[in-house]
Amino acid sequence: MTASAPITQDLVTIPRKLPEGPVNIVGLTRDKLREALIEIGTPEKQAKMRVNQIWQWIYHWGVRDFATMTNLAKDYRAKLAENFVIDLPELVTRQVSADGTRKYLVRIAGGHEVEVVYIPEEDRGTLCISSQVGCTLTCSFCHTGTQKLVRNLTAGEIIGQVMLARDDLGEWPEPGVGTGDNGPRLLSNIVLMGMGEPLYNFDNVRDAMKIAMDGEGIALSRRRITLSTSGVVPEIAKTAQEIGCQLAVSFHATTDEVRNILVPINKRWKIEELLNALREYPKASNSERITFEYVMLDGINDSDDDARRLVKLIKGIPAKINLIPFNEWPGAPYQRSPWDRIEAFADIIYKAGYASPIRTPRGEDIMAACGQLKSATERARKSRKEIEAEAGL
Ligand code: SAH
Numbered sequence: 001m002t003a004s005a006p007i008t009q010d011l012v013t014i015p016r017k018l019p020e021g022p023v024n025i026v027g028l029t030r031d032k033l034r035e036a037l038i039e040i041g042t043p044e045k046q047a048k049m050r051v052n053q054i055w056q057w058i059y060h061w062g063v064r065d066f067a068t069m070t071n072l073a074k075d076y077r078a079k080l081a082e083n084f085v086i087d088l089p090e091l092v093t094r095q096v097s098a099d100g101t102r103k104y105l106v107r108i109a110g111g112h113e114v115e116v117v118y119i120p121e122e123d124r125g126t127l128c129i130s131s132q133v134g135c136t137l138t139c140s141f142c143h144t145g146t147q148k149l150v151r152n153l154t155a156g157e158i159i160g161q162v163m164l165a166r167d168d169l170g171e172w173p174e175p176g177v178g179t180g181d182n183g184p185r186l187l188s189n190i191v192l193m194g195m196g197e198p199l200y201n202f203d204n205v206r207d208a209m210k211i212a213m214d215g216e217g218i219a220l221s222r223r224r225i226t227l228s229t230s231g232v233v234p235e236i237a238k239t240a241q242e243i244g245c246q247l248a249v250s251f252h253a254t255t256d257e258v259r260n261i262l263v264p265i266n267k268r269w270k271i272e273e274l275l276n277a278l279r280e281y282p283k284a285s286n287s288e289r290i291t292f293e294y295v296m297l298d299g300i301n302d303s304d305d306d307a308r309r310l311v312k313l314i315k316g317i318p319a320k321i322n323l324i325p326f327n328e329w330p331g332a333p334y335q336r337s338p339w340d341r342i343e344a345f346a347d348i349i350y351k352a353g354y355a356s357p358i359r360t361p362r363g364e365d366i367m368a369a370c371g372q373l374k375s376a377t378e379r380a381r382k383s384r385k386e387i388e389a390e391a392g393l
Pocket residue numbers: 139141142143192193194195196197198228229230249250251293294295324325326327328329370371372
């Protein structure tokens with residue numbers, strides 16, 4: 001890493017337990033919830049069962065009030081209410097695009113805001129969630145990258161985005177009526193592709209995704225959760241072992257020279273190192289293909305030579321290449337590649353034997369497309385100079 005490109009991991013997660021006052025149950029892992037219940041006097045022998053009961057109320061039924069947890073004794077419910085809260089981030093606004101995409105502005109503790117996007121498709125509904133307010137990294141084509149990292153989200157704030165979306169979609173089962181297991185889900189997939197670099201907030205992302213995958217709650221299969229990273233190499237093996245979800249990587253360039261500018265973390269971990277880590281991922285996580293995300297920037301990374309180099313580089317890795325037409329934002333230094341260029345690029349990859357879908361931009365009218373997210377109210381902005389210096393432009 002060069003001295004001019006400091007890439008830091010800011011550890012600024014606010015403590016989950018405030019010095020005074022009740023603990024938020026949302027976001028506690030089963031183990032942490034068990035400990036917390038024992039701390040308030042739950043007999044150790046009962047603790048596991050109480051965790052199960054509370055867990056199901058919160059994550060299966062979507063209940064927000066201890067008083068309605070009818071399979072717990074009344075005085076125990078009162079004790080829970082004295083010591084805990086079931087607290088979600090606040091939904092500030094919801095915008096619905098002409099194509100049905102929904103963008104939520106969500107306020108978290110401290111008054112910061114993140115964006116969450118729901119994308120309905122024929123066979124699925126995908127929620128794109130954020131893991132940080134802003135980002136420490138400075139990918140030069142990404143709107144979030146122009147915003148300083150404000151802080152990491154807690155596990156509760158990460159899973160809270162999923163719970164808020166289920167509230168809005170009306171997707172909690174009605175107690176006594178059904179289990180919610182039947183029929184296709186409105187919210188069937190999660191992608192960690194919103195604001196922030198999830199692997200720089202590893203523990204909270206892991207804890208939140210464990211909750212999303214837990215069979216007695218939100219119960220989404222790990223195959224329906226995709227984590228996208230810019231390439232934080234040392235955390236990739238950990239992701240396989242401790243989360244086991246699908247992995248997407250923001251690849252975007254086929255030479256270190258170009259990738260250093262587009263995805264400056266490449267100065268720290270070069271393409272070859274990244275590919276070595278990716279090669280191990282499917283085996284280690286028992287997952288299928290890795291998704292290579294590739295943003296199409298006019299005249300920058302979209303030549304036939306790039307397509308051919310890409311195919312060579314990923315040889316031997318079970319992969320699909322997701323081509324993302326660049327989504328422009330005010331002041332962006334790039335333009336989207338012309339459509340026939342994107343198609344020609346896709347064709348070369350397809351003929352080499354890889355799926356090469358072109359991602360249709362969704363929710364453009366409400367600035368909900370990939371890379372357009374950024375809270376309008378956030379004042380901590382990187383200056384253009386800072387971005388250029390960090391990107392080595
Ligand atoms: N920080 C993570 C996840 C968030 S970004 C990462 O970088 O992977 C999700 C995807 O959107 C990434 O592939 C990112 O490179 C891409 N992206 C960012 N800005 C974009 C833009 N303006 N147009 C199209 N895709 C963009």
